[in-house]
Amino acid sequence: MSDLKLTGVAKSYGPVDVLKDINLDIEQGELIVFVGPSGCGKSTLLRMIAGLENITGGTLEIEGQVMNDVPPAQRGIAMVFQSYALYPHMTVRENMAFALKIAKMPATDVDAAVKRAARILQLEPFLDRLPKALSGGQRQRVAIGRAIVRDPKVYLFDEPLSNLDAALRVATRIEIARLKEAMPDSTMIYVTHDQVEAMTLASRIVVLANKGIAQVGTPLDLYETPDNEFVAQFIGSPSMNLLPGKITKTGEMTTVELASGGIAVSAIPTEDSDLGRQVAIGVRPEDFFITSEAAVLTGKVDFTEALGEVTLLYFEKTQDSEAAIAKLPGVQRNLRGQVVSVGAVPEKVHLFHNGVSMRK
Amino acid sequence: MTPALQGLLTIAIGVSGCVGYFYLSNLFLDKVLFPPRGPNAGQNINRANLIRPWLFLFPALAALGLYLAYPVVETLRLSLTERVPGSGYRWVGLDNYTQMAAEPKFWEAMRNNMFWLIVVPAMSTAFGLLVAQLTDRIRWGNFAKSLIFMPMAISFVGASVIWKLVYDARPTEQDQIGILNALYIFFGGTEPNTWLTIPFWNSFFLMVVLIWIQTGFAMVILSAALRGIPEETIEAAILDGANPFQIFFRIKVPQIKTTILVVWTTITITVLKVFDIVFAMTNGQWETQVLANYMYDKLFRANDWGVGSASAMVIMLLVTPILVWNVRNARKEME
Structure with a gap:
């Protein structure tokens, strides 16, 4: 059953379009992550679902009911804000109980709901403290607790980990993943600009770019079969290398002669009509390996970064070589300044024409 | 010399005097008193830095x-003495206070x-809080705010004159120029009231003047405080289902509680010292006396320095x- 459905949703401020024609079906129990560069409208889309921004086009349905004009509190959603947005004058208990008290729930039920959430989030020792007496991670847990007590159909998270330090971010990320596992029936929508969060948490990722959805898919789908150059470069770090070239052989396997002189073979089939077409091949830095045979790329290593587990090679951009990055496993010594050839297996070579993947 | 020139000259002398004092005294400290030279250079620098703030x-x-x-x-001393006609003062202990406590007018002022x-x-x-909240989100809110703030720029005496006109009463057969009486007659009143002579209520008519002035002050401070409330807490409250009244009273007001207290107490201090309004409008007649005006009466009208100082x-004790x-x-x- 589709739990939350966006149909042709648009947002504009006067003549300025922020989002156009967003179509998305979210199933019950999914954890959907919106990612995209800053300013792509991912937070705006979340706020439109929450009801904090009005929807200027299309419809939003939750459990089959159109929610465009339903007040936020009656949409069955709960939101966790980036800045936590705890009420500073209320204790942890009061913060979590506020929505229920507003809804005039009996005091015993309120108490039970708060206790339950506090137990799940290990907040029991802090119930009578004010937010200012809590650490960042604890505040974030209270914010999540405030959402849990309302038992919403859909949880909305707006960059909930951005204000935490690196170590705490990893810990809280795992906590959110656990929380999701403990509540398999609740739907969650999670906005982040951090692709690691997206890859680790999402059941499906929605990549937003250029006022619309660039691609929707499971994390590995996006990683392995990106639909377009934007998604290819957005997912994965460092970004996928894009090298311009021309198709010289079509068929089950496609051969591309690169502008820099290299030869790449891709496992993506092409038709005869594609012969001679200007394309870009995409190879992830981690898919390169050093080779002495026919290479995709031969160039001088301008710079190296040794991270221990991997070594990054930065190829210099010259007349007959493109700027590119290769990520080689382990420690690779003495490569800086050397001329190195790298290749990739055909299954790992992506093909893009006019920015769109040629994979059918 | 024209007064304008005189004024400019005074300003010039005053400012250059200040600058000169700071510059020269600093110079004296650093060059003459504790120069950072010689065998005690380090110690001298420390000493100079200890003295400089003072x-x-x-x-x-x-x-x-x-x-x-x-x-x-001096006021404390005066309140414990009595002037002897012809020459000097005499110590009288708390006599002034007991005399004052026996006066009904003093207790009227206290009340x-x-x-x-x-x-x-x-x-x-x-x-102030109401206006700050209501004007926050409307387009002409800033215009309304400046109108409401404007009385702050008027002196208390000026405000009193304005409100004296509001409370003005003309004989029955004439047109009423005081808006209060005009409205009163318009809505069926027969006789115009001389509002400021109606005991008990007239004090409230005087208070209106100060409320009119101080609302602008409260509004400006509280408006700034309201804008300082994180927007997310309000959005969170909206999502939690709070209605605008609940958001205002349960989310916004508690978050600016300390500012409200500061505004409240600041106005309280102004109120305790209130003098001009009463002085200009009723001069404490018809049971409108207040402490500051009582003090003025005793000190400068009755020339009773003892009781005046005591009041x-x-x-001061109250403030x-x-x-x-x-x-x-x-x-x-x-x-």
Whole structure:
């Protein structure tokens, strides 16, 4: 059953379009992550679902009911804000109980709901403290607790980990993943600009770019079969290398002669009509390996970064070589300044024409 | 010399005098008294730095001492003495205070001051908060705010004159130029009222003037405080299902509680010192006396310096705890 459905949703401020024609079906129990560069409208889309921004086009349905004009509190959603947005004058208990008290729930039920959430989030020792007496991670847990007590159909998270330090971010990320596992029936929508969060948490990722959805898919789908150059470069770090070239052989396997002189073979089939077409091949830095045979790329290593587990090679951009990055496993010594050839297996070579993947 | 030139000259002398004092005294400290040279260079620098703040604070401390601390002590002394006709003073202990306590007019002033103390800060703060909230989101809100703030720019006496016109009463057969009487007649009143002579209620008519002035002050401070509330907490409350009233009273007001307290106490202090309005409008007649006007009556009209000073001490005793509390609250807010 589709739990939350966006149909042709648009947002504009006067003549300025922020989002156009967003179509998305979210199933019950999914954890959907919106990612995209800053300013792509991912937070705006979340706020439109929450009801904090009005929807200027299309419809939003939750459990089959159109929610465009339903007040936020009656949409069955709960939101966790980036800045936590705890009420500073209320204790942890009061913060979590506020929505229920507003809804005039009996005091015993309120108490039970708060206790339950506090137990799940290990907040029991802090119930009578004010937010200012809590650490960042604890505040974030209270914010999540405030959402849990309302038992919403859909949880909305707006960059909930951005204000935490690196170590705490990893810990809280795992906590959110656990929380999701403990509540398999609740739907969650999670906005982040951090692709690691997206890859680790999402059941499906929605990549937003250029006022619309660039691609929707499971994390590995996006990683392995990106639909377009934007998604290819957005997912994965460092970004996928894009090298311009021309198709010289079509068929089950496609051969591309690169502008820099290299030869790449891709496992993506092409038709005869594609012969001679200007394309870009995409190879992830981690898919390169050093080779002495026919290479995709031969160039001088301008710079190296040794991270221990991997070594990054930065190829210099010259007349007959493109700027590119290769990520080689382990420690690779003495490569800086050397001329190195790298290749990739055909299954790992992506093909893009006019920015769109040629994979059918 | 024209007065304008004289004024400019005074400003020039005053400012250059200040600059000269700071510059030259600093120079003296560093070059002559404790020069950072010789065998004690390090020690001298430390000594100079210990003295410097006091050097710079000295003019302010001296002025405060002369115009604030000394008068307090002197007033206290005067309140315990009596002028002997012809020559000097005589120590009379607490006689002035007992005499004052026996006067019904003093207790009338005390009672009225308490009314002022309760009504004016409460109403000014409440109206200020209301206006701040209501004008926050409308397009002409800033215009409305400047209108409401404008009375702050008028002196209390000027405001009193304006409100005297509002309360003005003309004989029955003439047109009423006071808006209150005009409205009263319009809505079926027969006789115009001389509002300021109706005991008990007339005090409230005077309070209206101060509320009118102080609402602008409260509004400006509270408006800034309201804007300082994180938007997310309000959005969170919307998502939690709170209606606008609940958001205002349960989310916004508690978050600006300390500011409200500071505004309240600041207005309270103004109220305790209220003098001009009463002086200009009723001069304490018809049971509208307040402490400051009582003090003025005793001190400058009756020439009874003893009782006048005693009433001044009473005002100071009433203001001090509120002042201390106010400063504490303001500090707390700054944290």
